Amino acid sequence: MTATVVVRGSGSIGQRHARVFRRLGADVRLWPVRPRPAIGTDETTGVPLLDDTSGPSVVAAADLVVVATDTGRHVPDALEALDHGAAKVLLEKPVAATLSLGAELAAHPRADDVWVAAPLRAHAGFRRVLVDVHRLGGRLSAHVWCQSWLPDWRPGRDYRDSYSARPDEGGVLRDLVHEIDYATVLFGQPRLRGACLDQDGPLDIAAEQAATLLWSTDRATVTMRLDYVTRPSSRGIVIRGAAGALEWDVASACVRWIDALGAVDQLTFTEDLDRDAVMATQARAALELHPSADPAERHTAGAPATLAEGLAAVELCDHARQR
Structure with a gap:
């Protein structure tokens, strides 16, 4: 069965994640933070794009959501993925800017479903x-x-x-x-x-x-x-x-x-x-x-x-x- 992976954030590290997971055979979607003029395919990776309308439903069925946004968004984006129903989350480093800012994620009932990138x-x-x-x-x-x-x-x-x-x-x-x-x-x-x-x-x-x-x-x-x-x-x-x-x-x-x-x-x-x-x-x-x-x-x-x-x-x- 093909794994479904959503990459949240389309900067250089997000694009790398999308490319790598796609080469592993996963069904990959890229969900940019900044709005795009139209939904289609990312020019750099060739990966289909999501927007704020289509993203949540795809995340709900995802085997893994990669959070590759700026540090200040890491915790809210990870919480959003867990709450929408993603099976697991791979969160880019650092988890948060400070330990206290990561407390809400640590207290989440599904905190054990979170990976933190450590290549x-x-x-x-x-x-x-x-x-x-x-x-x-x-x-x-x-x-x-x-x-x-x-x-x-x-x-x-x-x-x-x-x-x-x-x-x-x-x-x-x-x-x-x-x-x-x-x-x-x-x-x-x-x-x-x-x-x-x-x-x-x-x-x-x-x-x-x-x-x-x-x-x-x-x-x-x-x-x-x-x-x-x-x-x-x-x-x-x-x-x-x-x-x-x-x-x-x-x-x-x-x-x-x-x-x-x-x-x-x-x-x-x-x-x-x-x-x-x-x-x-x-x-x-x-x-x-x-x-x-x-x-x-x-x-x-x-x-x-x-x-x-x-x-x-x-x-x-x-x-x-x-x-």
Whole structure:
């Protein structure tokens, strides 16, 4: 039976979701937020369009609704999809701008039917790290980073007009919350020890341009650097313990194991270099599994985060801003 997927929001990420689900064989409809002159087919993706008249009835029969709107709309759009009767929701990150703004969704009777997008979990490289980290043994130290240049994110669009630049929706903590999410999967729930947020920098925006975090868990001590102000871009993690070190370079899709004597074993996961392929892994898992599935099954499949996990990441961001 063909799955029915509705993508709410027709920006670049919404169009990517629509394209990926369509390639998986789903019956996909795109429901833009901004009114279109006429209902027809999206020029970029070729996906049929819905409007505010036709959208609710299609959502009611949908197997999955993807919410890919601006952060400020995430919670109301997810609530609307659940209340209309969609079987599951895949909500883009972050769940909400703050934990308190996500409370209504968390309290919904069908909150367990909500996924939160976490495509780094779908990388084959990450899933290898998730297995190999246990080889390190004992207490660990880790450094996680995601550093890039915001003006390069959306060529042809002024970055100052994007949600990333808005202090109530953007900033590196919300934009790069995926790093917080996957580090929590690896090491457990964090206890924030310190946070330094940089509002000043080379970008003319009101949101924070950089953040440096320190936290601990029962298993590890973690430092994290997130910023919009670095060229060339770099993204990855290095984990160290008594048995050696484990590194994941996201950009090159390489995972390296360095043993206690310095010998290196490197694997390259070329499938991770195709963003649509990674998104397809997440999309397939979101359709085939339920957020209540066993965590090991979800992690093996590259599934998204649960709503509770997505909100936990937002809560850490809130704590960082309060320091």
